[in-house]
Amino acid sequence: MVLSVPQRGNIFLVVVVCLLAVGICAPFSGHDLQRVMQIAIGLCAVLYGLSVAPAVSLVDRPTALGLTLIIGLGLVSSALAHQPVWALIEVALFVSCAAITLAFALLRRHGGESLDRVLILIVVLLCLIKSIQYLYAGALAFTSGERTLDPDLLLSGFSNKRFYGQFQTFTLPLLALPLLMPTVSRVWRGGVLALLCVWWLIAISGGTRGTWLGMSAAGLVLAVLGPVGRRWLGWQLAAVLGGLVLYWLAFTLLAQYLGFETTKDAGDRLTTTLSGREAIWWQAWHMLVEHPWLGFGPMHFADIANEIAAHPHQAILQWASEWGVPSALCVAVLAWRAGWATWGLLRRRMLCAARVDLLRLCLFAALVAALVQSMVDGVIVMPNSQVWLALVVGWLMALHVWQAPATAALPPAWFAWRVLSVLAVGLLVGVALRDVPHIKHAQQAYLSGEGRHLQPRFWAQGVIAR
Structure with missing residues (x-):
């Protein structure tokens, strides 16, 4: 068949x-x-x-030629690398x-357009499952008999809470789509808003500053786009406020009432420190200066051992130091062309309320947030x-x-x-x-x-x- x-x-x-x-x-x-x-x-x-x-x-x-050039430069850089395989x-x-x-x-x-509904349903279900896991872990923590509460221990499925935060950076913008659609019922809209509040609760308790930075940048970009972008930002701010209230109720009010001591509070993450990134950024910079044309070879930041990380937590430095400056410039040009074309399309169709246009806006917000986060995260x-x-x-x-x-x-x-x-x-x-x-x-x-x-x-x- x-x-x-x-x-x-x-x-x-x-x-x-x-x-x-x-x-x-x-x-x-x-x-x-x-x-x-x-x-x-x-x-x-x-x-x-x-x-x-x-x-x-x-x-x-131009995009096809750019991709061909990137792959070609990558193959040449690999052939000259210390560990070609x-x-x-x-x-x-x-x-x-x-x-x-x-x-x-x-x-x-x-x-066709029917898959757009499937995509959002998948995002909602995945976020719902992760939210239930988080709330269940929280209930177990409050009833375990321990007097110390660590919000990081409530996160599961990822080996590092920053990786969890990256997943949230992609899904937080998409969860707002049902809230933008005028045809969605009040019950469905209320359920999605509640889920978005819990999703922001997890983002706040996880303390991934890259997620906060990426979502802030996406909010600023969409606010400039037009009224629909500002509506998206309004729903996100409402959900952030709901997440903050839930965080205060759970980790401050309830924890104090039950006599729990909360460690790794989200407020402790509100700093401007680089958490050791300056050392790996310098390593990537020195690699770039030493081999500017073809880099040290793809993945070869990990070939120079250090005590912090096997990648520099900065997308531009990583690509330039490993693949070379010409390849990094090519990637940047392709990303700029694609982003500018999408920006222009969003501007032209900003007054449209069709599902496809609203989805395009949410996807663009997710892309902007992820790219901004890639400047400080992997x-x-x-x-x-x-x-x-x-x-x-x-x-x-x-x-x-x-x-x-x-x-x-x-x-x-x-x-x-x-x-x-x-x-x-x-x-x-x-x-x-x-x-x-x-x-x-x-x-x-x-x-x-x-x-x-x-x-x-x-x-x-x-x-x-x-």
Whole structure:
């Protein structure tokens, strides 16, 4: 039996949602499991891409040339790197993320507007599950008999609370969509607002300053866009206020009434310190100065061991120091072109209240927030964040309205991309089969040696220098 294109898309979407749910909602989840889930999603994306050929090009010619240049420079940099295999793995990861992006774009193009409702429903369900997990953990903490309350222990599914915060950076803007739609019932709107308040409660208690910074930047950008953007900001501010009230009720009023001492209070995170980032930023800067043209090689910040992290927590410095300044400039130009085109489309359709226009606005807010957070955090490194970044970009690509007529897809270019994506995902699958059976032993060996704590990059123990 031959499946139709929509049926293939439905299978791809169901599998991806299941993989995302396992990677995010499973209590035993963490960085390594999420990386395996990402590789599996990349494999599904490539298989879906092999079964669906676009009638028109998904990107314009400058974007295609820019991506070709980035991949080409990455391959040359990898060949000259100290550890070429790990460098190629990073290039393969970039290609895999591009394949996931294109798969989501194809999925939305063939599935139509009905998939927009499915996307928001998925976001709501994932956030609802995580909120229930958080509230259940809080109830257990208050009834455990312990007199110390640590909000960080209420977070589950991520190996670091900053990674949880990155997930919230992508989903907080999208949760506001039902609140913007005039056709949504009061009951549904009230339920979504309550969920958004709890989601902000978790963001506040988690104390991820990058999430606060990213959402603040997104709010400023959308406020400038027009009335719908200001409505989005109004709902977010209302939810922030609700989250602050819930935080005060739970971690101050109730905790004091029951005699609990709260550690790691969210107010303690309201500082301007860089939390050690200045040291790794300097390391990336020195790498950039020493090898400006091709960098040290993709992933090779992790080849120079330090006591803080295996990546510099700054997207521009990371790309320039590892891939080279020309590649970083190319990435920046492509990101600016795409962002400016989306900004112009949002401005032209700001007075429209159609679901697709409101979704485009929320996706753009998520993208802005994530890119701002990537200036101080590892958004472009963590596996779950990479998948969500690919989803947001891919959906925006599918929703984009081109001013010029779309050009037909070139069969040779599409064939070359298919070959490259198959090779990239094949390499990642091979690495997973090679490393996963020995991950725990490798982590224990690292911690019993010179390592003080795990430094995530590709795997949770991401220092390739050891």
